[in-house]
Amino acid sequence: MPKIMLRLDKEGNLICYVAKKDLEGKVVALEFNEDHRWGGRLQLEDGSALHIDPLPVRPSLPMEVRARRAE
Structure with missing residues (x-):
């Protein structure tokens, strides 16, 4: 189970950073918000x-x- 960092960018989009994979991307869907x-x-x-x-x-x-x- 990797640790992820969640933050908001300047436009208010939720951004996810996965350090283990050095991957950062915008969250386009969240199950419960x-x-x-x-x-x-x-x-x-x-x-x-x-x-x-x-x-x-x-x-x-x-x-x-x-x-x-x-999954």
Whole structure:
């Protein structure tokens, strides 16, 4: 399970950085994006997908979390 860094860019887009692969890309889809539940499946612009355990509240960014490959 790699650690990923999530942050917002200047335009307000969610950006994901996977240090293990030196990969950075825009998140184009997020499974749960509500104030009371945030996370789940992240779809990146290159077509790859990761999964982070949903959080009970929307986090403040930037943040580092563990992720796994989504199917």
